[in-house]
Structures are given as C-alpha cells and as structure tokens.
Amino acid sequence: MQQSLNPIRRAKMRVTQKRSELKQFLYEAGNLVAFAGQTFREIFRRPFEWRETLYQCYQVGYKSTFLIGLTGFIMGLVLTIQTRPSLAKFGAVSMIPGMISVSVVREIGPVITAIICCGNIGSRMGAELGSMKVSEQIDAMEVSAINPHRYLVVTRVLATTLMIPLLAIYADGIAFCGAYVAMNIHDSTTFRHFMVAAMTHLEFLDIVPALVKTVLFGWVIGLIGCYKGYHARRGTESVGIAANSAVVTASLAVFVIDMLAAQITDLL
Amino acid sequence: MEETMIIAKEEGKRERLEHGPEEPVIRIRGLYKCFKDHQVLNGVDLEVKKGENLVVLGKSGSGKSVLIKCLVGLIYPDAGDLEVFGRRITELNEEELNEMRKKVGFLFQNAALYDSMSVRENLAFPLRQLKKDMPRAKKEALIEEVLDDVGLSDAIDQMPSKLSGGQAKRIGLARTLILRPEIMLYDEPTTGLDTGTSHEISDLIIRMRKKYNISSILITHDMPCARLTSDRIVMLKEGVVVAEGTYKELEGSDDEWVKSFFY
Secondary structure, three states, X not given: OHHHOOHHHHHHHHHHHHHXXXXXXXXXXXXXXXXXXXXXXXXXXOOOOHHHHHHHHHHHOHHHHHHHHHHHHHHHHHHHHHHHHHHHHOOOHHHHHHHHHHHHHHHHHHHHHHHHHHHHHHHHHHXXXXXXXXXXXXXXXXXOOOOHHHHHHHHHHHHHHHHHHHHHHHHHHHHHHHHHHHHHHHOOOOHHHHHHHHHHOOOHHHHHHHHHHHHHHHHHHHHHHHHHHHXXXXXXXXXXXXXXXXXXXXXXXXXXXXXXXXXXXXXO | XXXXXXXXXXXXXXXXXXXXXXXXXXXEEEEEEEEOOEEEEEEEEEEEEOOOEEEEEEOOOOOHHHHHHHHOOOOOOOEXXXXXXXXXXXXXXXXXXXXXXXXXXXXOOOOOOOOOOOHHHHHHXXXXXXXXXXXXXXXXXXXXXXXHHOOOHHHOOOOHHHXXXXXXXXXXXXXXXXXXXXXXXXXXXXXXXXXXXXXXXXXXXXXXXXXXXXXXXEEEOOHHHHHHHOOEEEEEEOOEEEEEEOHHHHHOOOXXXXXXXXX
C-alpha cells in the first residue's frame, strides 16, 4: 500500500515518523534528567539507607571482582603481546611498561571496567527493578509510606558511583600483572623494575581525570540501570526489555562521557 | 466454618449498630480518571463508614483497582474529591501523604511480597523503616503475633518463592497488618485461589477486621467472598456506580446486569 503512495506523501509520512521518534527521545531524555535530579536530591534527605547502600556496594564491588580481575589480566596481557612487535622494530621494548601504564590508566582500564559493569551490573539493576515494578513490589513500598526511590535507586546509584572507580583501579593493577607476565614471555624483567618503569611515565593528568571519569561512569551505569527498571511497563516482557535497554543505553553513555572527558583532558 | 464466619459478621454489624452512626473514613465525590483514550472512572461517588466493609464489584476493566489506587496516591485522578480521614488526598504534600498511608493498608492482587527477602524480613522491613524507635524485641513479638494471626508461624524463614498463592496472600496481609492500619484496601484478595483457600482468606479478612476494627474496601469478582465479607456492595460499570446495597438487596435486583453477577 505504501508503494502506491506518491513520493511527497511518503516523505511526509517519514518526516512525521521521525518527528514522533524525536519527540519520544526528548521525552525519555527529559524523564532521565528528572530522575537524576530526584536521585541527587534524595541523597541528602534523611534517614540515609546505610545498610542497603553497604549491601549494594558488596553486590556491585565484591561480586564483580573476579570478572573485572580476569578481564584486567587479559587486557594487560593482550595489549603487551600485540604492542611488543611494533616497539621491538624500533628497539623500544623498554618503553612497553610506560606505554601500557598510560593506556591502561587513562583509557582502557576505566572504559573496559565500565563496559563490563554495564553488562553485569546495569542489566542486573534493570532486571531487578523491572521485576519489582511488574510484580508491584515498588508500589507496595510506596503505599507503606516507604520511599522506594531512596531505598532502591539512591542506594544502587551510590554503590556504583563508589565501587566502579575502585573496580577500575583494581582492574588497572591486575592489568599491570598481565602485562608483566606478557613481558616475561620474551624478555626477562623483575616485577619491581617493571612497575618502576610503568609508574615513571604516569603523570597527575593521567590519573585524576581517569578517576573522575570512572566516578561519572559509575553514576550513569547505576542511574540508567535503575531508570530503565523503575520505568518498566507492566508485563514480564518488559523486564527483559528494561535489562537490555539498560545495557545498551549505559554503554552508549559511557562512550559519550569518555569522548567528552578526552576532549576536556586535552584542553588541560 | 461458614457458620462461624456468618456469626462473626453479624457480631460486627451488631457492634456497629450499638455504637450508633459512624462518620465516613473515606469519601469519594465525582472521581474521573482517563488513560489515553480510555475513560476508566467516570464520576464515581462513594463513602465508607468507620468499621464498614465495602465490596466493589464490577467486570474487568471497570476501574475497580484504579479506584483504590487513587485512594493511596498511586494514581493521580483527573478530577474529583478523594477524602481519607477527612483530608483531601490530592492536596497533601509528600510527607502528609506518607502519614496518611501509614494508616491505610493495601493488599495487592499478587501479594507483592519482596522476593529477595524471607517472610521474616518482609514483615520486619516496614517496621525497620517506619518504627525506628521500636525496641527489637517488640518488633519480633509483633512479627510473631501477625504470623500467628494469619496462621503461618511456621513459614517465618521461608522465601516468598516457596509459598503457595494463598500463603503469599496471608503473608501480604500480615505485612500490612503489622503497621496496624485503620483502613484496609484489598485488591482482588481471592483471585487465582481455589474455593477452599478463597474461603480461608475471606474468613481471615473477617477475623482481622473484627480484631483490629478495620474499615475496608474490597475489590473482587468472587461472589462467595463478597457475600461473606461485605456490609455493603457497590457495583461499577464503565467507571460509574450503577447499583448499591447489601448482598441480599442486590441479589434480589431486577436489573439484568446486576443479576448476572449473582446467577
């Protein structure tokens, strides 16, 4: 039927469709900003949910250590193995620790940690809150005069904001171990010598912006995971949609923040 | 069992008659709610007096659940007055609304138990959040008391996923009763349960109402439940109250639509 429409009519329909998609995107973005604002306000309201926040920190931090550690080790190992031949051509093998430290601390460590956490933590939060929404558990909290936003969202967002920077530092450390192992495949160096060579290349502007970036990664991963779950529609299908959407949106947000952070750091 | 339930109901009615006319604890005037193009509530008027159990009957999609969700501020109405304990819900700020919610219990259709918590934690959670000054021993005693009330003391350490539908409803009821509400709102408490369990839940509703002197609104399709628990019934059709009266009065109605619920 669409083929029978004239080109002007088809173009008009396409414009209308795009306009509606744009409207939906702006609506979602507005809601997300309002959700972030409410989360920020609720952080400072008493009573603070210490117990639940600590539990979420345990869930986000401790339970991700194996996955992040393994990823970090492989990251350091692969990076070293793949870089070595190029640097060896120029007789710059001694530069490997420095190059690894700068690339891991500035970029690869925080981004890989954040992406792993998007899949692991963001999806879990989206599914968990989505399931609570569908089974009316969030409504049950609300009608019992318990603030579900403070109890469920603030605690989770704070946990990711605090734990993801720590996980990134941990991933950086393990990546150094991986790089050290890879270095010793072809060359022989002590761990102390490797670490000294790695650290001498690191500067203040390598470490601090990376740390600030991971705090933002943590904030958006928690926020988007919770937002998607909290706004899941009724029906079991929406739980899967919330989890999936949380991963996709949070991963995209991580890359956007990374790009902006790279531009800002470049100006410093 | 049915006899004891009828006796309990009669006793409740007698007690209320002895105490004279009661003031309404819930008053709804001209309530309207529309979702996109679908007008769900179309000017609902009703009142619930202190100690009274009002049953709301109606077919699916007639706006019964929306009505009670408006009463606790889960859904914001488009128009109309909603008064609980003489205060307009739509004019309350967040703190005032939460204060009001502490006096109103809500039993969800699927009980809405927190599935990451055990039965004990489900019951302790509202106390931990809302009764921070209460001594731990008193909280434990309250948990045991409400579990005893609903006859599930043995289930205290079970997870919600291990409970049957009827047990989950009982625990859901216990979780609301632990805060000693003055009003209970039941959203289809017997839906999805077999006849026996449905009877037990109806019996429990009557007993709890008598024990804690609770006023209530009960949404249901289940006629035996409506017969056992109701003091008065209102019937909703397309978002409007079309009939009102006791079970017996409505049972004898000439209206075909009303009769279709009873026969």
